[in-house]
Amino acid sequence: MTMLTVEAANPYKVHIGHGALNAFDESYRELFAGADKIAIIADAQVAALHLDHLKASLDFADKLAVKEIPAGEQSKSMETFMECQSFLLENDFSRKSLVLAFGGGATGDVVGFVASTFMRGISYIQIPTTILAHDSAVGGKTAINHALGKNMIGTFHQPAAVIYDTYFLETLPDKEIRSGMAEVIKHAFISNENWLLELLAVKNLPEMSKEQLAVNLERGIAVKAAIVEEDEFESGVRKFLNFGHTLAHAIEALSGYGKITHGEAVAIGMAYALELSGHKKLPEFLEWCLFNGYPLEIIENFSFEKLAGIMKKDKKSSGGLLNFVLLKETGRPFMATIDEKEAEKAYDALRSKIGEMHI
Ligand SMILES: NC(=O)c1ccc[n+]([C@@H]2O[C@H](COP(=O)([O-])OP(=O)(O)OC[C@H]3O[C@@H](n4cnc5c(N)ncnc54)[C@H](O)[C@@H]3O)[C@@H](O)[C@H]2O)c1
Numbered sequence: 001m002t003m004l005t006v007e008a009a010n011p012y013k014v015h016i017g018h019g020a021l022n023a024f025d026e027s028y029r030e031l032f033a034g035a036d037k038i039a040i041i042a043d044a045q046v047a048a049l050h051l052d053h054l055k056a057s058l059d060f061a062d063k064l065a066v067k068e069i070p071a072g073e074q075s076k077s078m079e080t081f082m083e084c085q086s087f088l089l090e091n092d093f094s095r096k097s098l099v100l101a102f103g104g105g106a107t108g109d110v111v112g113f114v115a116s117t118f119m120r121g122i123s124y125i126q127i128p129t130t131i132l133a134h135d136s137a138v139g140g141k142t143a144i145n146h147a148l149g150k151n152m153i154g155t156f157h158q159p160a161a162v163i164y165d166t167y168f169l170e171t172l173p174d175k176e177i178r179s180g181m182a183e184v185i186k187h188a189f190i191s192n193e194n195w196l197l198e199l200l201a202v203k204n205l206p207e208m209s210k211e212q213l214a215v216n217l218e219r220g221i222a223v224k225a226a227i228v229e230e231d232e233f234e235s236g237v238r239k240f241l242n243f244g245h246t247l248a249h250a251i252e253a254l255s256g257y258g259k260i261t262h263g264e265a266v267a268i269g270m271a272y273a274l275e276l277s278g279h280k281k282l283p284e285f286l287e288w289c290l291f292n293g294y295p296l297e298i299i300e301n302f303s304f305e306k307l308a309g310i311m312k313k314d315k316k317s318s319g320g321l322l323n324f325v326l327l328k329e330t331g332r333p334f335m336a337t338i339d340e341k342e343a344e345k346a347y348d349a350l351r352s353k354i355g356e357m358h359i
């Protein structure tokens with residue numbers, strides 16, 4: 001098991017590894033004892049698989065209440081947000097209460113948002129259960145979606161701890177392994193060429209050994225934590241964590257949230273950012289996506305015009321400009337405003353390249 005500290009304004013620890021749930025007993029007894037009530041707010045699918053295992057690692061059964069929310073992206077809605085608020089109020093939660101977010105990134109985002117707004121903010125712990133959540137559970141971004149844009153309603157609210165027990169990953173379907181590994185390779189693209197080369201050599205992600213996966217997750221978390229420590233509220237370098245996301249979020253919004261996974265959309269968004277960057281690894285990255293089953297071909301479904309309308313509302317943009325995270329080279333990200341005509345040309349070029357791959 002490993003542990004690292006995120007030196008945010010309110011520092012907290014990330015416990016990673018098989019058996020990380022033991023940290024509750026070893027490090028958080030006081031936090032739990034001090035809480036008047038504790039809620040587990042869980043993704044319903046994750047609860048069906050793993051709630052008993054989580055509960056077995058927790059004492060304080062007398063003050064525990066469980067709320068299940070819809071599985072995955074559907075939960076990042078105003079409806080689920082309000083249901084959770086009602087649940088906390090109906091069960092007499094207070095400012096001294098604690099919330100545990102149990103599930104993937106979607107659960108972490110909506111539950112973090114609930115915790116950050118309930119009585120103007122209470123403590124919560126992230127208990128991530130997906131590969132992708134190595135990213136989402138760290139850094140304190142919380143959000144729900146709006147029909148006009150992904151994650152448009154949210155806050156920065158750091159968790160009191162992240163307990164990342166890799167035991168939960170054993171039930172992840174291949175599609176979610178693929179989705180999560182897109183954020184891992186994103187962390188490699190923005191930080192380290194040698195790591196990127198190692199990842200590009202993996203032609204069947206579900207066959208990665210547990211050890212290999214653990215190393216990748218730890219590296220990803222270290223990259224993320226270092227950036228969050230430098231720029232917690234995204235006035236500068238934190239924007240680099242959005243590599244691939246300007247297009248990805250537009251694709252997710254246009255497809256209907258949850259129709260394509262976040263990581264699959266980010267993979268297409270990264271390919272586009274590599275095209276805009278003139279990065280030499282684009283052909284190799286497209287091959288990697290193809291081998292690993294990322295649905296690149298869906299790019300055919302979206303007109304640039306519609307995507308551009310949404311991309312102009314991106315949180316990194318203002319004044320109707322198109323802003324992207326690009327790479328001078330691997331490990332050297334920068335922000336760029338791209339002229340609309342140039343952005344469209346690059347989009348068409350990427351579509352042609354994907355079209356020629358005979359998927
Ligand atoms: N806050 C951040 O910094 C940040 C970072 C990256 C992504 N995100 C957000 O995270 C979300 C994506 O997260 P995600 O990829 O974890 O998806 P998710 O939370 O939508 O979960 C995906 C699916 O996997 C299932 N699942 C979860 N854990 C499982 C397990 N252990 N075994 C079997 N099934 C399991 C869920 O029920 C769901 O159906 C997006 O909304 C994205 O915007 C946020």
Ligand SMILES: O=C(O)C(=O)C[C@@H](O)[C@H](O)[C@H](O)COP(=O)(O)O
Binds near residue numbers: 183238315
């Ligand atoms: O933590 C960050 O900062 C990120 O940008 C991480 C992204 O992977 C994540 O998808 C995040 O939710 C996107 O943030 P947004 O501000 O573009 O909604």
Ligand SMILES: [Zn+2]
Binds near residue numbers: 245
């Ligand atoms: Zn992301």
